[in-house]
Structure formats: C-alpha cells, structure tokens
Amino acid sequence: MADSVMASDLVKKSFRVNKFPHIWCPGCGHGILMRAVAQAIENKGFDPDKVCIVSGIGCSSRAAGYMNFNTLHTTHGRAIAFATGIKLARPELHVIVITGDGDAAAIGGNHFIHAARRNIGITTIVFNNSIYGMTGGQYSPLTPMYDLATTSPYGNIEQTFDLPRLADAAGATYVARFTSYHVREGIKLIEKALDNKGFSMVEGISQCPTYYGRKNKKGTTVQIMQWMRDSAVDIKKAREMTSEELSGKFVIGEFKNRPALEYCHGYQKIIDRIKDEKRKR
C-alpha cells in the first residue's frame, strides 16, 4: 500500500502545500516524521474529513497547520487535553496528537499520563528532538544527562524520562518508538498505533542539528542519522542482549500492543445502560 502512492501525490493530498515552505530548520527531522504520520493515515485509508490533528506549542506542533485534515494548534502542553474533549464529544473521529518532548513530557506530562490511564482513543506521536527548539535550545525532560543546552551550560544533571516505559506504566495500550532514520518501520508502527482503539503513544526520535546537535557537537544531520542507525536496537533483539551490550544504545520498535476497553466505548455503555433502565421503567 505504501508504495502505491507516489510521494508527490501523498504530499499534494495530505498537506496544505500552499503553506510551504515549512518553518523547520534545514536538516530538522520533523518533516520526515510528519510525512510518516501522513503516510500511515493514507495507508489506513481514513476519510480525511474524519481525521483530526491536534498539537500543542513548539517546533513539533507546527506540523498540524501543514496537514490537510481538521487541525487544531492549541496551548503549550495541552494538546492531549483538547483532544480528549474532541474524542469524547465525537468518538467516530480519528484523533491524532502531534506533540514534542517538552510539550508532552514537561508542561503536558499530567495530560499524557492521564490520557494513557483512561485509555481514550487518541494516537499520540511525540516528535522528540531532545531540546526546546522553538525557544532556542533549552533542556527538556528528554535531553540526555550531562548534555548541554542554553539552560544547562554546565551539563544537564536531570534524569530523562523513558517515554515508552512511562506510557506503558500509565496504562497506554499501544507503545512504540522509532527514529527519523527508521522511517519505514515508523510508518508501520504508526499504522498499528492507529489500529489500536485505545490510547497509543509512538515516540519518534528526531534530529535537531541547529540547537541540540550543535551544542553537543553531534555533527551534521547525516552524522546524527548515522548515529541513529548505529545506536538503535530493535526491541526483539534488545531482549536477548545484556545491559552491558545495550550500553550506549537505545531501543526502538513495538514495546506494547495490548488492547483494552477504550474510554469512549466505556462511556457509551453507561449511556446505553441508562437508556435501557429508563425504558424498562
């Protein structure tokens, strides 16, 4: 299916091409991730009128405006909370949140874990570039320890969140991770996330050559993507490896796929039960 649509056709159909060029820096990975999301939606064959893209604030969240669906660019950190309102008010819609590492894991962390706990039918794609890019390179909850940022000039001493483990522990029923290098795998993971009726979280690791990369001497975009290729280990392989072997690596792939009752379905059952009781009375 993926190959049946030429790139240019997908771009013409799924994007508001009159809004291009986008605002992202040369070499940024967000465009790759955004296209992966669009390709997955296309592969699922969803009616674009029934697709909502909800985003917060930051580099990642500008994606919504470029995508040719119902698009909502909200306040910082709150995309999942807005999306919760849309999904519950109109459960037939495919509600997809595009958010960033700061947006989802710092200011929006509470909404992230609670949407996961409710298992509400929202597909959340976190564009993780390890930095606050829009404000010029401050450390986020996903900036690796000891790395540099404009607000950690002596090195970041905070631990990072492991987003898939956080989402899993909070109750998300589909959890995955990919990188802008592993885009073909990523499209398949997003498709499966869209298949899941409940809350899905897919972390997409993206490169920020302008701030994170430059501050930490990670090299060019190509070099960062080579690092992604060489350091990412698929979860199936990782399960066979020792922690020593995994040192300096990170895990990608499907972490969890365990469907459970979706929140809006649960709510509809209550409505139906009340109706039924009323009728019997």
Next chain:
Amino acid sequence: MRLMMGNEACVEGAIAAGMRFFAGYPITPSTEVAEKASERLPEVGGKFIQMEDEIAGMAACIGGSIAGQKSMTATSGPGFSLKMENIGYAAMAEIPCVIINVMRSGPSTGLPTSPSQADVMQARWGTHGDHPTIALAPSSVREAYDVTIRAFNLAEKYRMPVMVLMDEIIGHLREGVDLPEKPEVEILDRKNPDCDPADFRAYEVPEGDIVPLMPGFGDGYRYNITGLIHDDTGFPTNSNIVAGKLCERLMKKIEDNADDIAQYEITDAENCDVLVLTYGGTARTVTAARKAAPDSGFRMGMFRCVTIWPFPEEALRACVRDNNIKHVIVAELNYGQIALEAERILKNDAKVWHIGKIDGDILYPNEILNKISEVIKHG
C-alpha cells in the same frame, strides 16, 4: 416546585440550552455543578468527564465545542486562575463555551467555603492580552437557571467563552423553584456553513453576520484553528495589519453589541436619595435593605447588574442622570472592583462610594443602611 441549589439549577439551565459536554475538576464551592452534570448528561445522551486538573477541564471543554457540542466547565477560586490561559485561547480562536465560576474567598486558597465577589476583574482581565469578555451574575436559584441558558445563547451568538459569575451565596443557596418544561427563551445555535468546503474561509465574517460560521470538526470542512494571530483563512501570520484587524474585530463584536448583552434591573430609582449598585448574592442583602429603607427615613434605589461584562455603562449613566442621583454606593464582596468601574462611568454625574467585605462574610442589610446614613450625613 423543586428544592434545589444554585449549582444544580445552573446544570438544568445548561441542559435546557443544549449543553451535551462537560469537562471539569472538583473544587469547592462549585463541585455540585460537576456532580449534577455527571448524573444528568448521560441521561440525555451527553458526555461528562472529570479531567486530571483545572487546565485540562478548560481544554477538554473547548475541544468538545470544536467537535460540535455545546460545552461547559465549572470552577472556583484557584481553579479559575488555572483556566485563564485556555479561556484566552477560546476568546482568540472564537470557540463558544460556558465557564461557571462559583466565587469563593481569596486570595490564593483563601476561605474555600466562604463567599466572595472578588473575581469580577479577573473575569475581565485574567487572561493575558486584550480580549473581549462576557460575564453574567445571577441573584437567585431560578436566575442561575435562566442566566446559564443566556450564557449559552451569548456564547453561540458571539462565538466566545461566556462566564457565569455565581458566588458561593447563590451556588449553595437552596430555594424552591419552578423550572419550565421547555426553556422560555429561544435557544440559539452557532451557524454552520453550507458552502463548498473548497470555498470555506474559516475566520471570514459573512455579510450580515457578527462572527464567522463554525462547522464542527468532522463536518467536512477541514480547517485550522490556532491561538496565534491568524488571517481570515485561520492560518498564522505575523502581519501587523492582520493582527490589528483581528484583535479589533474581537473587541468590537462585543462593544458594538453591548446593548444586546446588557441585562440589569432598576428598582425605586425615582426620587431616591441614594442608588445602590450591586449584583449576584449581595443583591439579596441590598433588596432587604431597600425594603427597610423607608423605616430609616430615606429612599433607596437599586441598580442590579445581571450582565457584569461588558458593563452596562449606558444604562447606569442614564439611570443616574434621568433621576438626578447624586450618590451611588457600590455594594460587593470585594475591595472595590466594580466601584472603580462605576467611578469611571459616573465621574461627571455622581459621587461613588463603596461598601464591601473581604473577610469571607456576607454583607448584612443594616450595614447597607448604616452606609447610606453615613453618605447622606457626610456626602
């Protein structure tokens, strides 16, 4: 006749107005609004959700409206502060929704179970930036029902957040009320476009309309909503010209229709010695004082605002001028918030005095009467 509290009447009003979505967070003294909504909404096929915090309650409420449902949230004190950013979002993106704020004593955590009317200026200016505001204040349980219906109508008509500023007095007051089978006023709904989606300009105001047309997400019009300055198509721009035009349109839609939004009640203003300006629960104290005034040897008029914002300034000025009133006392449970507004409006017409409390107690009728005596004596 049913015995119910203001908080419950407000939910009945909302449902009568077509509210089918509620998102909120428990907080004293507004919690009964959420409790009642959680019980009533599924009965009418609507949805209730208790969110993880106040901010999320406001966000989900806006989301529900974007999906096409009339939506509401409720809060008090600290929760109202937390909702401010997203209230500004709804004002900017022109999303109809209703916020019930049952005012309690502050600042900060304050006296959570005690009444106050100290959020009136926060309602006006709490969210950052210049923005329009509509806020209404009921004075009885029945009026909580009526005002909530009106709040939904105004939210839909002007496409913006509308606040119902109840106070703990009215929120927790239990009265016997007769609620009509069907609303006694026309229920207004947002206008949907019927044009070809390709021709739809999400933020263009059609000829003869006050606000742009608003389809729900999923209705076939794939448009963009943002809190950034946006042009008629709904997409962000840095143009100062577009920014000025948009911000002015948002302010003007309320300014130009202030008469439509204004609602107030004038009692015994003719030949009065003093006019007392009041609103919400405090109007009940003032009414008791007004009835007792002749026994104290003076005539007292009352101007009760139901609409707080936009402030019914033309009506107040006309009332004072037409009746040649020289003294206006503003009675409110705060340090003088609406008194400042009255001073501004009446600076050439009357002397403005203030009586208020910030200790969590209500005003009592004899305190109003004493204040009037003082004003007559020294004024």
